[in-house]
Ligand code: SF4
C-alpha cells in the first residue's frame with residue numbers, strides 16, 4: 001500500500017468471495033487462431049465501423065477492415081490473414097441474443113502481418129494530435145468492459161486540464177483475473193502506456209488503483225515503474241470491496257473527490273483508463289500494432305482448465321473454452337463477464353470482442369442473484385444500504401416497473417452502474433438490475449424515436465415552407481405580368497401617335513358595327 005496516501009471510502013459495496021485463485025496462477029497462454037473468425041463492426045460505444053473490404057478480398061493480420069465513421073467510433077482490423085468470406089448479420093455477444101453486421105474471415109493459417117505504421121518510439125517528439133490519431137487508427141477502446149473509444153476519451157482539449165490519470169487495476173468482480181495476469185506478465189507495457197497517456201493528457205501524476213488481493217501484480221508494477229524511473233506514477237492498494245473498480249468509486253477511493261451526478265471525471269480534472277487499455281496504447285504507439293487480440297479469463301467450475309488466454313478478436317467463445325481444456329460436467333451456463341455484471345450467452349458460438357474480459361463457465365451454485373421466483377418488496381432498505389452510487393434502488397424499481405420514465409430519471413437512473421449489489425442482497429429475489437436496464441433501454445428508444453420524429457417534423461415543415469414560397473413566387477409573377485399589361489395599355493393612351501392609331505381603329509370598328517346593324521334592319525326579300 002502506498003504509505004503516504006489516504007485511502008477514502010465510498011458508500012455501500014459488498015465483500016464477496018473473490019474466486020481469483022482459480023485462474024490467476026499461471027502465465028498467459030496464446031490460443032491458436034480458429035479457422036473462421038467473426039469480427040463484429042460494433043464492439044464499442046458509439047457508431048458502428050464501416051467495412052472497407054468486400055467479400056472475396058484477401059486480408060492480412062492488422063489490416064484495417066472497417067473504419068471509424070464518426071467522432072465516437074472505433075476502427076476494426078483483421079485479427080489474422082485470410083479471405084473475407086462474408087459480411088452479414090451474425091449473433092453477437094448481447095444479453096438479448098442480438099445479431100449485428102460482422103466481417104467473417106476464413107484464416108489462411110499463415111498469420112501474415114500487414115505493413116504496419118512506423119513505431120513512434122520517441123513519442124514525446126510527436127504532437128498529442130498525432131498520438132491520438134495513432135490510437136484512433138488502432139481501434140482501441142476501453143478494455144475494462146465499457147468499450148468507449150480511447151481516442152475520444154483522451155481528447156481533453158476544451159475541457160478542464162487533467163491533473164490526475166487514474167489507472168483502473170482494481171478488477172473487483174469475482175472470478176475475473178485477466179488484468180491481474182496482464183499486470184504480472186506485461187507490467188512494462190502497462191507502464192509505457194501510462195507514460196504515453198500522461199504525455200497526451202498532460203496529467204502531472206498517475207495513480208494505479210489496485211485491490212489488495214493482487215499483491216504480485218502490485219509488486220510487478222512497482223518494479224516496472226522503478227525500472228523506468230517514473231517517479232510520478234504511484235501504485236495505490238485499496239481494500240478488496242466490490243465494486244471498487246467502478247470508475248466513480250475508484251476515483252473517490254483514491255482522491256476523495258466525487259464525480260458529479262451524470263458528470264464526467266474530467267469535470268474534476270481526472271481521467272480514468274483500464275490497465276489493458278494502457279498496454280494496448282503502448283502496442284499501438286511503440287509498435288504500430290492495432291488492437292486485434294485480448295486476454296480473456298476462462299474460469300468457473302464448468303471449465304476444465306481455468307486460466308488466462310490471449311485470444312484473437314472474432315474467435316468463437318466455444319473455441320476458446322475448448323482450447324483451454326473444455327467444459328466440465330458441472331457447467332450450467334456460459335457467462336460473458338463476471339457473476340455480478342456479466343450476462344449468460346444465448347450461444348457459445350458468439351465471438352470474443354474487444355470488451356470481453358471473461359468467459360465464466362458457471363455451475364448452478366456459482367452465480368449469485370435472483371434465481372428463485374421474485375416475491376413482493378418488503379421495503380427492508382437493504383438495497384439502498386449497499387448501493388455504491390447512493391441511489392434508492394427500491395424507488396427506481398417501482399418507477400421502472402410502472403414505466404414512469406420521468407420519475408426513474410428524477411431518481412438518477414443513469415447514475416446506476418448496474419453493479420448488481422442491490423439485487424444480490426434483496427431478500428425478495430427481485431431482479432432489480434433487469435428493471436433498470438429495461439428502463440434505460442426504454443428511455444434511449446424514446447429519445448431515438450423523438451429524434452427521428454423531430455427530423456421528420458423538420459423535414460415536413462421545410463417542405464411546407466418550400467411549397468408556400470413557390471406559391472408566393474408564382475403569385476408574384478402573375479401580379480408582375482398583370483401590372484406590365486396594364487402599364488402597356490396606359491402607355492398606349494399617353495402616346496399621341498398610338499392614340500391616333502387606336503382612334504382610327506376604333507372608328508373603323510364603329511363603322512363596321514353600324515353597317516352590320518343597318519343590314520340586320522333591312523326586311524328580307
Ligand atoms: S432489498 Fe428488495 S425487498 Fe428490500 S427494499 Fe430493496 S427491493 Fe425491497
Ligand code: SF4
Pocket residue numbers: 383386387388389390391392393415416417418419420421422423432433436
Ligand atoms: S445496480 Fe445500480 S441501483 Fe443497484 S446497487 Fe448498483 S448502482 Fe445501486
